[in-house]
Each structure stands twice: as structure tokens, then as C-alpha cells.
Amino acid sequence: MKKFYSLLALSMLVFLSLRSNAQSGFSAIIKAAPADATKLVDAYGEPLFKGLGVGLNSGWNNTAKTKKLLHFDLRITASAAFVSNADKTFDVTKIGLSNNVRPDDPTQTIAPTFAGSKNTTGPLLDIYDDNGRKVSSFNTPSGKLSVIPAPQIQLTVGLIQNTDLTIRAIPSINLGSDVGKVSSIGFGLKHDIMQDIIGKTADKLVPFDLAVAVGYSHLNLNIPLNVQPDQGAEPENASQNTDFTNQHISGSFNSFMAQLIISKKLLAFTPFFAVGYNTTHTKVGVIGNYPITTGATFTGTPTYTTYPNPVNISETSINGARADLGFQLNLGFFRFYASGSLAQYKSVNAGIGFGF
Numbered sequence: 001m002k003k004f005y006s007l008l009a010l011s012m013l014v015f016l017s018l019r020s021n022a023q024s025g026f027s028a029i030i031k032a033a034p035a036d037a038t039k040l041v042d043a044y045g046e047p048l049f050k051g052l053g054v055g056l057n058s059g060w061n062n063t064a065k066t067k068k069l070l071h072f073d074l075r076i077t078a079s080a081a082f083v084s085n086a087d088k089t090f091d092v093t094k095i096g097l098s099n100n101v102r103p104d105d106p107t108q109t110i111a112p113t114f115a116g117s118k119n120t121t122g123p124l125l126d127i128y129d130d131n132g133r134k135v136s137s138f139n140t141p142s143g144k145l146s147v148i149p150a151p152q153i154q155l156t157v158g159l160i161q162n163t164d165l166t167i168r169a170i171p172s173i174n175l176g177s178d179v180g181k182v183s184s185i186g187f188g189l190k191h192d193i194m195q196d197i198i199g200k201t202a203d204k205l206v207p208f209d210l211a212v213a214v215g216y217s218h219l220n221l222n223i224p225l226n227v228q229p230d231q232g233a234e235p236e237n238a239s240q241n242t243d244f245t246n247q248h249i250s251g252s253f254n255s256f257m258a259q260l261i262i263s264k265k266l267l268a269f270t271p272f273f274a275v276g277y278n279t280t281h282t283k284v285g286v287i288g289n290y291p292i293t294t295g296a297t298f299t300g301t302p303t304y305t306t307y308p309n310p311v312n313i314s315e316t317s318i319n320g321a322r323a324d325l326g327f328q329l330n331l332g333f334f335r336f337y338a339s340g341s342l343a344q345y346k347s348v349n350a351g352i353g354f355g356f
Contacts, residue, residue: 028141034310043090047115051081051148053280053318056217056255059349062328064209064261067158077351081148083115116143136293162192181222188215221251229291233302241306247288255280270328280318286311
């Protein structure tokens with residue numbers, strides 16, 4: 001049991017690290033008007049959105065064998081999605097920025113994404129007003145994490161007709177004012193189809209188990225931000241809101257997975273292979289008031305316009321086939337799980353649990 005709680009604490013600390021890194025990265029990139037800020041946040045955050053989607057669809061099952069009525073296992077696992085090299089950078093001139101945001105050096109246009117190099121700051125971007133005057137500049141941020149973690153806590157219970165019900169849940173946890181909140185909920189079903197094809201004698205006639213499974217997960221992510229006016233900048237006029245205290249990213253991720261699973265129990269060891277389909281829909285909003293430098297006075301003092309809720313992204317981050325290969329090890333009351341996956345990103349999943 002101590003190992004179980006240790007793994008739970010470790011997985012949440014890894015997730016906390018992701019969120020803390022996300023705060024510093026996204027705060028540095030929200031420096032342009034809403035349309036341009038949306039494109040920059042989307043391009044920079046794409047591997048984070050994909051990685052969370054891959055992680056949410058991981059670790060549902062490690063065997064095709066279903067449980068007996070009311071038998072259960074409770075597990076904590078953690079997934080790690082490895083961002084592909086192609087998603088570690090983006091070209092700021094290829095994402096449709098307006099003419100008001102331009103590279104300071106036309107030869108320096110490649111920026112790290114969230115999963116890019118931690119030691120490389122992105123290109124300097126200049127902001128121009130509608131009269132063509134340069135009023136501000138900012139560098140796109142360096143990368144933060146190239147491996148995206150996602151913890152899962154789940155309970156699986158055997159139902160009638162060779163079917164398992166799985167529930168995933170992380171109650172709303174406040175990880176502190178500098179980190180924010182996270183919560184998730186999910187439901188899954190697995191059904192042994194060999195029993196339907198052959199009947200109750202399937203265990204004796206067929207040397208493996210075969211099942212179909214589906215799973216749905218919903219994750220809420222809240223990341224605090226801190227975007228203040230450029231040094232020396234003044235409000236464009238008296239009507240500009242100067243309250244910048246409630247800035248945060250509000251993200252929701254809805255993931256669906258369907259699998260065909262085959263496994264073979266060899267004493268305490270059960271290897272499995274699964275193929276299927278997974279998808280994740282991402283909604284991300286940048287909430288609060290944000291001071292964006294948009295002009296300057298006749299003396300050259302920069303002025304800012306306050307934009308409320310400037311970024312709203314709704315997109316399908318993950319959509320396609322996936323394959324999983326792994327095992328389950330039963331040692332009496334305890335369970336050990338591990339698997340690797342091929343999807344839009346490669347990933348691994350491992351954990352510990354208990355049940356019967």
C-alpha cells in the first residue's frame with residue numbers, strides 16, 4: 001500500500017511540474033492582439049495538447065480477461081508521451097500572423113514549441129501599430145517539457161455477462177496559487193467477446209482471451225498566468241481595465257478510445273496486444289484581462305489596450321489509430337502494469353494496483 005501512495009504522489013508531482021512550466025511559457029507568448037495571440041498559443045502549445053490526449057487514452061487495460069462479478073482492481077498509473085521532433089519547433093511566418101507581428105530578423109523565424117529546447121529562446125518578434133510604427137517587441141519562449149506526463153487513478157469492477165466497468169477520477173485538486181487546479185473523470189467498458197462467439201467453454205477451447213473496450217476521459221486544467229504591461233506602458237485611454245489579477249488558462253480535454261485486445265495468461269504474467277482508435281478534442285481559453293501594447297503617444301511612450309479573454313482554441317488534437325503492447329503481473333493481491341503505445345506520439349505507461 002505504501003508503494004501505491006508513493007506512486008500517486010510521484011505522478012501528481014510530475015503533473016505539477018508540467019503545469020508550473022506551462023505557466024512561464026504561455027505568459028511569455030501572450031503579447032499580441034487576440035487573433036495573433038491565438039495563433040501563437042496554438043502553435044506553441046500543440047505538443048502539450050497532443051501529449052495530454054495521448055496520456056488520457058493510455059493505461060485503460062492490460063489484459064483482455066474480464067473479472068468475475070464484483071471482483072475489482074484499484075490502480076494508479078502514469079503515462080509519458082514523447083513528442084516527435086517535428087512538433088518541437090514551428091515557423092512563425094507559417095502560422096498566419098498578421099502584418100502587425102513580424103520577425104525582427106527575417107532569417108530568424110524558427111521558434112521552440114512547448115516541447116522544444118529549454119536552452120533556446122525563440123525569435124524576436126516586433127509589434128507594429130496600424131500606422132506602421134514599431135511599438136513593442138518580445139521573444140517567443142523556450143521549450144519546457146519534451147515528455148508530457150499524465151496520471152491516471154482508476155477502479156475496475158467486474159459486472160455480469162463478462163463485462164468490466166472502469167471509472168477514472170481525480171477530484172478537483174488545488175495545487176497552489178502559482179500552479180492552479182486539475183480534475184478529471186472517465187468511464188470505460190470492456191467485454192469478453194470470445195464468450196459470445198464460442199460460449200462458456202471458450203476458456204477450454206481457445207488459448208487466449210479476446211475483448212473489445214471503450215473509454216472516455218475528461219480532464220480540466222487551470223494554469224495561472226502573469227502578463228503585465230510592458231515597462232513604461234500606459235493605458236491607451238481611461239476606459240482600459242487595469243485589473244490583471246485573474247489571468248489563467250482554462251483547458252478541457254475530451255478523449256475517446258476504442259480497442260480490440262488479445263492477451264494470454266501465463267501463470268502470474270499476462271502479456272497483451274491491442275489495436276484501436278483514439279481521439280481527443282481540446283478546448284483552451286486564456287481568461288482574464290491582458291494588456292497588449294498597440295500604440296504609442298506622440299512622445300514615444302508605449303500605450304496598451306486591455307483585451308478580455310483574448311484566446312479561444314477549439315480543435316481535435318489527437319485523431320487516429322493506436323497500438324498498445326504490454327503486460328500485467330499478478331502477485332497475490334498486488335498488480336503491476338506496463339505498456340508502450342504507438343499513436344500520434346509514442347508513449348509508455350506503468351503503474352501499480354491491488355485487487356482480486
